[in-house]
Structure formats: structure tokens, C-alpha cells
Amino acid sequence: MGGHNGYHLIHTYVQLFRDGVIEAVVSGYIYFNNDRKYLGIHSLEEDIVKHSTEYLSLLKELNINPPYLMMLSLLNTNECRIEVHLSRFDPIVRSAQIILPDILIEKSPEKISTDLRPLFDLLWNAFGFPDSPNYDKEGNWRRKPYLE
Numbered sequence: 001m002g003g004h005n006g007y008h009l010i011h012t013y014v015q016l017f018r019d020g021v022i023e024a025v026v027s028g029y030i031y032f033n034n035d036r037k038y039l040g041i042h043s044l045e046e047d048i049v050k051h052s053t054e055y056l057s058l059l060k061e062l063n064i065n066p067p068y069l070m071m072l073s074l075l076n077t078n079e080c081r082i083e084v085h086l087s088r089f090d091p092i093v094r095s096a097q098i099i100l101p102d103i104l105i106e107k108s109p110e111k112i113s114t115d116l117r118p119l120f121d122l123l124w125n126a127f128g129f130p131d132s133p134n135y136d137k138e139g140n141w142r143r144k145p146y147l148e
Contacts, residue, residue: 012027045120093127114141
């Protein structure tokens with residue numbers, strides 16, 4: 001038995017509603033290191049790409065056709081940083097939440113990562129970066145563990 005009083009803590013859930021709405025909640029991307037709060041932004045992007053692909057496949061299998069609306073909200077982000085290897089730059093968010101604008105996916109994408117780029121760019125904007133560094137010059141998503 002693990003967790004508090006023999007119960008296991010739940011860190012994630014996914015719920016599919018009758019109208020085709022999928023709600024996914026994860027609580028494991030914010031962590032502490034040396035009394036500083038960090039967001040695992042690269043893992044977050046990677047998991048969103050992976051799971052969005054799975055969710056869109058499920059919707060297709062259930063004959064739920066586009067358009068799709070995607071939303072991303074991050075809570076408890078006050079004083080949150082991201083790990084970057086830039087000695088003179090310590091990006092930090094001062095607000096308690098990051099609520100990003102919705103993105104509309106008008107057709108079933110071949111690669112969801114292409115449609116997610118504006119969302120990821122806005123997420124990196126919140127930390128003072130112009131865009132997500134995880135896209136190459138051709139617009140392909142490739143996880144980069146750290147910025148140099």
C-alpha cells in the first residue's frame with residue numbers, strides 16, 4: 001500500500017464525455033528543486049503531442065469528426081521557472097495561472113504537432129521566449145531537453 005493512509009494519490013485522469021469532449025488533467029509537471037518551483041516544459045510538450053495523437057485517433061474511431069477545439073491551462077504557476085542552460089537568464093512566471101487561447105483544428109491532421117505549434121509558442125512566450133525551441137527550421141517537432 002502506498003500513498004497517504006494506504007491510498008494511492010491520483011496524478012492524472014482522462015474523461016470522454018458523450019458529446020465527444022475529452023478532458024485530460026495531469027498534476028505532475030510542476031516540481032521543486034532547491035526550494036525553486038519548475039515546470040517540466042519539455043516533458044509537457046512531448047506528452048501533449050503524444051496524447052493528442054491518441055485522443056484524435058479515438059475520436060476518429062468513434063466517428064467524431066473535426067473541427068476540434070483544443071485548450072491548455074496551467075495552474076499553480078506563480079513563481080514557476082523552466083530549466084534552461086543560460087547563465088544570465090532565469091525565466092520566471094509571476095502569475096498563478098497560464099490560460100492559453102483555444103486552437104481550432106479544422107481537419108484531422110497528419111501530425112498534430114504542427115497544429116500545436118502556436119499553443120506551444122504561446123506557452124514559451126509566458127517564460128519570455130519568442131517561441132518553442134522544440135521545432136526545427138522545417139517546422140518538425142523534436143524534443144530538445146535543454147536550451148544552450
